[in-house]
Amino acid sequence: MTDQTAPLRRHRGFRRFWAASTISDGGTYISVFAVGVLIVADLGGTATDVGIVRGAGMVPYLAVGLFAGVLADRVRRKPLLVGTDLGRAVVLAGVPLLAATGHLNVPVLAALMVVFGLLSVLNAAAHQSFLPRLLPRELLPRANARLQQSDAVAQTTGPLLGGGLVAAIGAPLTVLVDAVSYALSGLLIAAVPVRDPAPRPTAMSVLAELREGASWVYRHPTLRPLALSTHGWFLFNSVFVTVYVPYAYLELSIGPMGLGVTFALAGVGALLGSSASEFLGRRVGIPGTIAGSRVIEAGGIAVIAAAASTDGTSVVVVAAAGQLIYGLGFGAEGPIELAYRQAVTPDRLQGRTNATMRSFNRAVVVVGAPLGGLLADTAGPGPALWIGSAGIISAALLLAVSGFRVASLDDQPPAESAQSR
Template sequence: MTDRSLRLRRNAGFRRFWAASTISDFGTQIGTVAIGVLVVADLGGTATDVGLVQSAGVAPYLAVGLFAGVLADRVRRKPLLVSTDVGRALVLSCVPLLAVTGTLDVPVLAALMVAFGLLSVLNAAAHQSFLPRLLPRELLPRANARLEQSDAVAQTTGRLLGGGLVAAVGAPLTLLVDAASYAVSGLLTAATPVLDTRPQRASRSVLADLAEGTRWVYRHPTLAPLAIGTHGWFLFNAVISAAYVPYALLELGTGALGLGVTYALAGVGALLGSSASVPLSHRLGIPATIAGSRVLGAGGILVVTAAAGTEGAAAVAIAAAGQFLYGLGLGAGGPIEMAYRQGVTPDRLQGRMNATMRSFNRAAVVVGAPLGGLFADAVGLRPALWLGAAGIGAAGMLLAASGFRTASHDDEAP
């Protein structure tokens, strides 16, 4: 075990933060399966409805995403994380209550997702900016890899568990597990030791701070092409997400449990990818690792489409193999991208940098998810998956040819 690995494991603050993230990751993966099945099976929704519910969850990024970054740079980040976790637990708890009273439908669920998304905007701005306060820069790649590995394990077992829970107790009650995970995450974060001092009182306007964060991202020689390439990935990945659940349930006939199995294999791939991400980036370089991971993910979705025309175990096996490749790419590139972003950005701009990139990423989802659903309903679920795969593959190749090709581990924050 290396000295850096030992230092990471012995850091009490990181251990608590890691545990909180892992538990909420498990709940999120369970909730992802439950929401998809709830829309399609319980509420009789179409691919368009799936896209609308997905876009509702990220729509608040369009309204307050950039301002959330300013807020995260102006207040203590730990209380913001704790309060938004508790709030999300309360919002998700409303779903089974409304289902029992017979008042839950697609528009009501979308409205709840808007409230959930608003809290998630605030949480995300603080969450991605919290790690650099816990750890020195040289530990960030390994720390992000650990977080990505936990998320991958959550995908592997969480979505499988989610499929089993949905089959056993139904989608609305399964969402209570997701709600509980956020409550526990909030408690663990509250107990995390960290130097989280209140920033000095801002001397400039909110708009001035917002503009500074936006300029930092889109005028930076390597962050700018990375940000734009990532926006493209989110746009076409939203098309895939809107089409995949109805494709698996309606066209392949996987059922909720089979859907969970395919998602679980994506988690296995992500776990392997994230485990190899740090050595891979040192061997191939940061640009090749991130760009290559996106092309690999596109290939995985093409394998998923090859399951059309099969049924039963064969359909699940082929879709799971494609999801494995997709997850492998996601796991290999994700930790390196996050560590690079954190490493080249000063602490005072961390919140705004993360919120800026996340806001435009989520804006791409708001556009891509409903359009993907409409495209799938009009042209077909399989062509929608082809379109998404072509888009994320092209985003990876364009990133490799952009100014990001000069990015390296030696780049530092000014």
């Protein structure tokens, strides 16, 4: 263990926060896999149905996403994290219960995802804003890399475990594993020692605070192009994510275990990418790391689209290779992008900054997920995947030539933006 990694390992609060994120991430990858199979195999749904259910979970970001950011800046963040984790555990536990009683169908599942999404909106606004209260600025890139690495491990093992669980106990009961993971996450975060003071009362109205948060993001010389490019990435990535399960399950015919293997390779790639992200950020720079990683992700999607032209065991090999490449880019990009956003944003604006970006990111998913399903059902999954790949490359190239090209972790917020108003 080097001196550089020692501060994180000795930080009891971060260790518990890290463990909570790892456990909930593992459950999430299991349930994402299980819900896709549940819709297609158990409920007889189509790619459009997958898109509708995925989009339903993002609808709350449209309705209350920005207000969630104001709430996260007006209340203590730790109780908000704990309450929303426990609430999500209850919602997911309803899936196997409804399936067992014969009341589960696509519309009901979509309704559950709306409630789940509402709790996720509130949780997300506080989650990314919580880390800067746990750790000093200089440890944020490393801490985000560790969180991304754990997510990558979960992404690797989750689908494999999900495939085995679906085969053994069925998709509805497999979702229950994620419910347990959220309950454990909530209990761990409740035990995190952290200075989490209640914010000072403000005379500003909610709408004024909303405007202040959005203005901070979309008037900032480097956050603005990053936000816009990321919105584009979410649009086209949601096409890919929506199409992949029915594409692999129905067109490639690789089955639950084969599907789990390909998802696991994405996790391996993400682990490798996140392990290299801090090094790349130093050597290539933040702009080059993020834009370059997105080009790599698009290349991985293109490889997956080409898997349809192969046969036999080659199908799984090619699809897995594409997911590995996609995961490399995803893992390298995530920690650097989040650390930069956290570092240049004042604490009092953290909740609104995160909520603004996440809300608009998820808002485009509400469009992109059903769009991906419609493209797959009309033009075919192959063309839909190629469109997703081309869109991500375009967003990456635009980011590379934008004002974000001069971004650095040493960037400081303007003095007036950090002052209380």
